[in-house]
Amino acid sequence: MTQKPPGLESLPQENVLVKIEEGIAWVTLNRPSKRNAFNPAIVYEMVQVMDVLEMEESARCVVITGAGDAFSAGQDLKEYFREMDAGHPMLRERLYRANSAWQWRRMMHYPKPTIAMVNGWCFGGAFQVLLACDLAVADEEATFGLSEINWGIIPAGIVTKSVAMALSQRKALYYILTGETFDGRTAEDIGIVNFAVPKDQLVAKTTAIAKKLIEKNPNVLRACKTAYHYTREMSWDAAAEYLAAKSDQTKFWDPEKGADKGMKQFLDEKSYRPGLGAYRRD
Ligand code: ACO
Numbered sequence: 001m002t003q004k005p006p007g008l009e010s011l012p013q014e015n016v017l018v019k020i021e022e023g024i025a026w027v028t029l030n031r032p033s034k035r036n037a038f039n040p041a042i043v044y045e046m047v048q049v050m051d052v053l054e055m056e057e058s059a060r061c062v063v064i065t066g067a068g069d070a071f072s073a074g075q076d077l078k079e080y081f082r083e084m085d086a087g088h089p090m091l092r093e094r095l096y097r098a099n100s101a102w103q104w105r106r107m108m109h110y111p112k113p114t115i116a117m118v119n120g121w122c123f124g125g126a127f128q129v130l131l132a133c134d135l136a137v138a139d140e141e142a143t144f145g146l147s148e149i150n151w152g153i154i155p156a157g158i159v160t161k162s163v164a165m166a167l168s169q170r171k172a173l174y175y176i177l178t179g180e181t182f183d184g185r186t187a188e189d190i191g192i193v194n195f196a197v198p199k200d201q202l203v204a205k206t207t208a209i210a211k212k213l214i215e216k217n218p219n220v221l222r223a224c225k226t227a228y229h230y231t232r233e234m235s236w237d238a239a240a241e242y243l244a245a246k247s248d249q250t251k252f253w254d255p256e257k258g259a260d261k262g263m264k265q266f267l268d269e270k271s272y273r274p275g276l277g278a279y280r281r282d
Helices: 040-055 077-085 089-108 128-134 149-150 157-166 169-178 184-189 199-214 218-231 236-251 258-268
Strands: 016-021 024-029 061-066 071-072 114-118 121-122 135-140 143-144 196-197
Touching: 016 040, 016 077, 024 199, 040 077, 040 089, 071 114, 071 128, 071 143, 077 089, 089 128, 114 128, 114 199, 121 128, 128 157, 128 258, 135 199, 143 184, 149 169, 157 169, 184 196, 196 199, 218 236
Parallel strands: 024 061, 061 114, 071 121, 114 135, 121 143, 135 196
Antiparallel strands: 016 024, 061 071
8 A cells, every 4th residue: 555645734834835726836935034045944844845746736836936035045155054064074965965956956857847936036056946947937126146256156056057058158157257146137038037027927927827837738748848858968869769768658658648639639529729729638
C-alpha cells in the first residue's frame, strides 16, 4: 500500500505562505521586513512547499511572489552567508544543497508550470528563482540587479549560468560587471520576463497566463518543459533522437490520451481547430 503524501495542512505557513485558488497555487515568500531575503528558514520551508505542491492535485500551476515591496533581495547576507560560513561545514553544505534544489534544480524541471510574479526588489540569488521559473511577469516599476559585484562576490550558485543562457553576451556582462539596476520594463525588453505591467495589473496578468496553462494537458506541459531544457544542451542529432523517444513516451503515459482525442475531434468530428485552441478535455 502506498503512503499518502503530506498535504497543505503539513505546511508551517510561516516564512512561505501558500494558498490555492482555482487551480493556481500562490506561493508568497514571507519575510517582508528582510525584503524576503533567502535565509535557511525560507530555504527549508520552500523545499517542503515544493514537495507538497508536486502531489497536490488542486495545484495545476505554481506562482512564486513576495510579500510586501520585494520579490526577494537574494541570499540573506547574515544568515545564509556570514553565519553559515562561521558554522559547521556540513550544515553549510546541506543548506546549499537544499537551496539549489528549490531555487533551480527542481524548479527548472518542476512537473507543473511555474510563473515568477516579480512584485518589487529582485537581486542576486533571486535571479535563480526568476530564471528557473517557466514564465515571469513583473511590476514595470520593480527593480532588478545583479548586485554581487557591489559587495565583492561573483554571481554564484547558478546565477551567472542562468543569466548567460537568458541574455545576450553584451547585456549579461553589462549587468554582471556593473551591478547597475534596471526596471521591469527593461527586464521585458531584454527578455528576462515575459511581460511588465503596472502594479495594479500584476495579479490579473499573472492569473490570465496561469489560466491558459491550466487549460492544457498537464502531462504534455510537463514533457514540453523537460524536452526544452534537455535539448538546449544536446547536439542536433541527439536532440532529434531524444525528442522522438520523448514524444512516444509522452503519448504512451498520457492518462487522458490527448493526442488521440485531438486527432479524432479535428479529423473525424471536425469540432475544433488545433491551430486556434486546445481539444476538449472532457
Ligand atoms: N540579506 C540580509 N538582509 C537583508 C538583505 C539581504 N540580502 N536585503 C535586505 N535585508 C535586510 C536589511 O539588512 C534590513 O534589515 P534591518 O531592518 O534589520 O536593518 C531590512 O532587510 C530592510 O532592508 P533595507 O536596506 O532597510 O530596505 P530598503 O527598502 O531601503 O532597500 C534593498 C531594499 C535595495 C533590497 C536593500 O535592502 C539591499 O540592497 N539589499 C541587498 C540586496 C543584494 O545585494 N542582494 C544580493 C545578495 S547576494 C546573493 O543573493 C548571492
